[in-house]
Amino acid sequence: MKILVPLKRVSDPDNANKVKVTGGKLDASGLEWKPNPFDEYAVEAALRLTENGTNTKARVGEVVVVTFGPKEAETTLRAALATGADKAIRIDALDDALDGDVVARALKALVDKEKPDLVLLGKQAVDGDSNQVGQLLAEYLGWPQATFAASIKSNADKALIVSREVDGGALNLKLTLPAVVSVDLRIVAPKSVTSIHTPATHTYPDGVRFAALMAIMAAKKKPMTEVKLADLVTDAATKIKYTGFELPPSRKAGIKVKTVAELVEKLKNEAKAL
Amino acid sequence: MIEWSETHASIRDSIRKFCETEVKPKIHAIEHEGVPPYEVLRKLIATFGIADMARMRFAGQIEKEKARLARAAAEGSTPDAERERAPRKPSPEAGMEMAMRMIPVIELSRYSPGIVTALGVSMGLTANAIMARGTIAQKERWALSLMTLETIGAWAITEPGSGSDAFGAMKSVAKRDGDGYVLSGSKTFITNGPYADTIVFICKLDEGNEPKLRKVLSFVLDKGMPGLTQSKPLQKLGLHGSPTGELFLDDVRVGKDRLLGETEEQPARAATKETFTAERTAVAAMALGLVEECQRLSIDYAKTREQFGKKIGEFQLIQLKLAKMEVARMNIQNLVFRQIEMAGEGRSMSLAEASACKLYCAQAAMEVCNETVQLFGGNGYMAEYRVEQLFRDARVLQIYGGTDEIQISQIARSLLETG
Numbered sequence: 001m002k003i004l005v006p007l008k009r010v011s012d013p014d015n016a017n018k019v020k021v022t023g024g025k026l027d028a029s030g031l032e033w034k035p036n037p038f039d040e041y042a043v044e045a046a047l048r049l050t051e052n053g054t055n056t057k058a059r060v061g062e063v064v065v066v067t068f069g070p071k072e073a074e075t076t077l078r079a080a081l082a083t084g085a086d087k088a089i090r091i092d093a094l095d096d097a098l099d100g101d102v103v104a105r106a107l108k109a110l111v112d113k114e115k116p117d118l119v120l121l122g123k124q125a126v127d128g129d130s131n132q133v134g135q136l137l138a139e140y141l142g143w144p145q146a147t148f149a150a151s152i153k154s155n156a157d158k159a160l161i162v163s164r165e166v167d168g169g170a171l172n173l174k175l176t177l178p179a180v181v182s183v184d185l186r187i188v189a190p191k192s193v194t195s196i197h198t199p200a201t202h203t204y205p206d207g208v209r210f211a212a213l214m215a216i217m218a219a220k221k222k223p224m225t226e227v228k229l230a231d232l233v234t235d236a237a238t239k240i241k242y243t244g245f246e247l248p249p250s251r252k253a254g255i256k257v258k259t260v261a262e263l264v265e266k267l268k269n270e271a272k273a274l
Numbered sequence: 275m276i277e278w279s280e281t282h283a284s285i286r287d288s289i290r291k292f293c294e295t296e297v298k299p300k301i302h303a304i305e306h307e308g309v310p311p312y313e314v315l316r317k318l319i320a321t322f323g324i325a326d327m328a329r330m331r332f333a334g335q336i337e338k339e340k341a342r343l344a345r346a347a348a349e350g351s352t353p354d355a356e357r358e359r360a361p362r363k364p365s366p367e368a369g370m371e372m373a374m375r376m377i378p379v380i381e382l383s384r385y386s387p388g389i390v391t392a393l394g395v396s397m398g399l400t401a402n403a404i405m406a407r408g409t410i411a412q413k414e415r416w417a418l419s420l421m422t423l424e425t426i427g428a429w430a431i432t433e434p435g436s437g438s439d440a441f442g443a444m445k446s447v448a449k450r451d452g453d454g455y456v457l458s459g460s461k462t463f464i465t466n467g468p469y470a471d472t473i474v475f476i477c478k479l480d481e482g483n484e485p486k487l488r489k490v491l492s493f494v495l496d497k498g499m500p501g502l503t504q505s506k507p508l509q510k511l512g513l514h515g516s517p518t519g520e521l522f523l524d525d526v527r528v529g530k531d532r533l534l535g536e537t538e539e540q541p542a543r544a545a546t547k548e549t550f551t552a553e554r555t556a557v558a559a560m561a562l563g564l565v566e567e568c569q570r571l572s573i574d575y576a577k578t579r580e581q582f583g584k585k586i587g588e589f590q591l592i593q594l595k596l597a598k599m600e601v602a603r604m605n606i607q608n609l610v611f612r613q614i615e616m617a618g619e620g621r622s623m624s625l626a627e628a629s630a631c632k633l634y635c636a637q638a639a640m641e642v643c644n645e646t647v648q649l650f651g652g653n654g655y656m657a658e659y660r661v662e663q664l665f666r667d668a669r670v671l672q673i674y675g676g677t678d679e680i681q682i683s684q685i686a687r688s689l690l691e692t693g
Contacts, residue, residue, distance in 0.1 A: 075280060075283075075284070078280070078284065079284060079287070079288075082284060082288075207295075210288055210291070210292060210321045210322065211284075211288055211322075212321075212322050212323025212326070213285055213288075213322045213323060213324065213327065213374050214323055214326070214327060215323070216281060216284045216285050216288065217281055217370065219284075220281060
């Protein structure tokens, strides 16, 4: 099975307080970049689908990772190559000039070229939290889609049973490949991804795998190609226009109350929460 | 080398993530509850494929050595002369290998210089001592499992009466006994001593001659040998992540197969000095981890802690501390880079250079840790804020692997002899 995994780098969510807004625009200078966690889960799920879990060095499929970004974004791709992805593509573009729609249209053009059996991606990026690319891409491709996957069962690499957690239970969808699937965090639980290549008894460690040191060095030698955005989409106009950015107002200092009665009184009359 | 390469940075980020997710949650148990660090270290080795790399390196070295012995046999020359190490050629791989050794040390030292010490003594010092001077059979028997951390190693030289004067005052002895030897003596401050499976025991051969003239020999001992007692961990000021103990040898009988190199004719003193050089260069990486972490914590604190109505980072006395930390960080980082660069050129530091490097790094790290505690004030004295642990741990850098005073005398002696 060949799987395409779109992967986005985001500013370190643990350092959200370092985000600056200058002149109504987001200022990315001085931010540290990390792979979007949901996309990392997608890479992990894609690797599990294309290997025998008891011998992860022997690949039984192909994982192609792709990102939109400047040259520096290749670091994110290379980290994915180090964990086991086979090939990387960087689409040269800046975040400011993109929205979910342009990304989905460009990915459609890339899918037409790369011909993967499955596009696997994070349910959303933790910077803009748009949650649009997977759904739009499936529509543009005319492929079946399943979103927020908590588990994926590959049926002889011809079809997938994708389970999503919903209120009060799980929603199971059966998709015939090719398809688009977006993943949620539970996809990296030890038994979340199953295929004919890995014995049913195998248990993965919880979470995303680490790259071995040798693999980090070997990642430099794996194929990395650059594609211009214009080669994929003739119309790069975004549908979303950003009119301005501002930081959330800083929280006001709290107050201390002496008695429960006073607390209730303030909640009722000042905060109007009761 | 003026900065970390992209590959270095990827390795660093990966190790850093491991430290965050795997090491950090166990630090309390290791530092304060006496839990040995080996489980988390073994997980590190497995996660990053370090054991596989060690196996490959080991197989390569053994193959080369066998070829060398065969060549010597064919030429009729003695293999001993052949064992003299040929000058190494410059290779970027050797530089990368050094960087791959340094980066985990730096990152782990942010959390626990103790577990770094436990790791380094086992996989580094003890395994290297056997790899440098053992026979092929001895390497296969003991060194490989140390290099993969399947077994834990200890390197025993220090004694209650001999620290800085390691050889001069050494009382541990070996006496010939038939084909083998009987060993006796006691060792102290032995890293991994309480848990070691394999111990390299350094002693003098008593032939009835004057102690000063006695040969220095190294033997390899296994846990549980009759007459060998390994103490419980000793209580220490810091470095709680590294179990330290005493060893007692009461007439331990060993065959010649446990004598390192299986010959009494070996330059044990010179080889031990090589071990000192390796030990000293590793201190630079530990110091860098400590200083980077102290600086990071200090900057955060200076930007958030308020006194007299403003952030303490606005006070010049606090700024001075931060600036001095940066100077130390730059210097130590340059010394780490120098070692990586030298390894890439096929060179390694002389004992005097390694001593100078260790002296500076140990003192600078201690000063930075001390200033960090000061910057944190009362909070710095509290275990909750971690800097007190880093401060306690840094202190040993000025003592182990040769005290500051020993480093100074070695630097000075080298200057006066060659200058």
